[in-house]
Amino acid sequence: QLQLVESGGGLVQPGGSLRLSCAASGSNFEFYNIGWFRQAPGKEREGISCISTSGGKTNYADSVQGRFTISRDNAKSTVYLQMNNLKPEDTGVYYCAADPSMTVVCGPASPPPDYWGQGTQVTVSS
DSSP states (O other): EEEEEEEOOOEEEEOOOEEEEEEEESSSSOOOOOEEEEEEETSSEEEEEOOOOSSSEEEEEETTTTTTTEEETTTTTTTEEEOOSGGGGGGGEEEEEEEEEHHHHHHSSSSSSSOOOOOOEEOOOO
């Protein structure tokens, strides 16, 4: 079993930055690939970034490429999402998710990863 808790969301102006954290508790965090997903109001949940168990492989959606950076610290059982140059269209609830499969956490949230956090709200507005 793995429990995931996101934090770091909030209200930020366009062009600003936030760093989200996904803290895991439970066993064998280092064996799980982690993905970040977001869900904007009225839209489906979408995958935006993912990272392999060791951190050696990362992927980004085109919409965040060059602005967001994913990283992980297995010693702290935590994954981070550094978000720079935020835009209003980045607004949404951000979720982290864990799965043994890199394909699943880098996918479109279907099939769903094994474990999800509760989400953290990010609002980009002036």
